[in-house]
Amino acid sequence: MTILGIDQSLTNTGFCVLNESRIVKIGSISPDYNKNKWGRISEIIDSIIQVATKNGIDVMAREGFSYASQGQAYQLGGLGYSIDLAILETFPSVKLLVVPPTILKKFVVGKGNAKKDEMLLWTYKAFKLEFKNSDECEAFCLAKFAQDYLIWKENKNIFPKYRQEEFKIFQKYLKLEGLEK
Numbered sequence: 001m002t003i004l005g006i007d008q009s010l011t012n013t014g015f016c017v018l019n020e021s022r023i024v025k026i027g028s029i030s031p032d033y034n035k036n037k038w039g040r041i042s043e044i045i046d047s048i049i050q051v052a053t054k055n056g057i058d059v060m061a062r063e064g065f066s067y068a069s070q071g072q073a074y075q076l077g078g079l080g081y082s083i084d085l086a087i088l089e090t091f092p093s094v095k096l097l098v099v100p101p102t103i104l105k106k107f108v109v110g111k112g113n114a115k116k117d118e119m120l121l122w123t124y125k126a127f128k129l130e131f132k133n134s135d136e137c138e139a140f141c142l143a144k145f146a147q148d149y150l151i152w153k154e155n156k157n158i159f160p161k162y163r164q165e166e167f168k169i170f171q172k173y174l175k176l177e178g179l180e181k
Contacts, residue, residue: 003059005143007135014135017055018143045086061146064100
C-alpha cells in the first residue's frame, strides 16, 4: 500500500510517500510567493498530483484544520479542500484520511498540543529519521499514522491499548466527517 502524507501550507507544503514503512519520496513544495493565493494553490495542487501520479498512491493522509488558528484559516481551508477535490477527481479509488492536528501530535509526542520542534525530536526518537524541516516531518508522520491506522483496522490487537484508544477516537471522527462508514 502506498500512502501520501500531506502537511499543507501556502508557503511550504510538505509531502511524503510511504510504501511498506519505506520512504519512497519526501520533499516540500514552495510555490512562487509573488503569485496570488489562487496561483500558489494551483501550483501546490499540480505538484501534489505529479507526486501522486508518479508513485501510484492508494491513500492520502492530509492534516486536518486547526480551528484555533488565527489569520489564514480560510485560505488554508480552501487549500485543504482543493487538494482533497483534486486527488479524488484524479484518483477516485484513493482513500482520503484527514487527521486532526491534535490526534497526529498525540500519536507522535503523546500530547495533543506539541510544538513543531517536539514533533521533530519525537519523530527522531521513534523512527531514527531526520528531516530538512517540520513540514516534511509532519508529512511523514501523517503517512505513518495512516499506515498504522489501516493496519489497526485489520488487526486491532497488535497495538498497545493506548494506541488502540487513539485509533478508536480517530475512527469516530472519520465517521462524523463522512469519510468512513
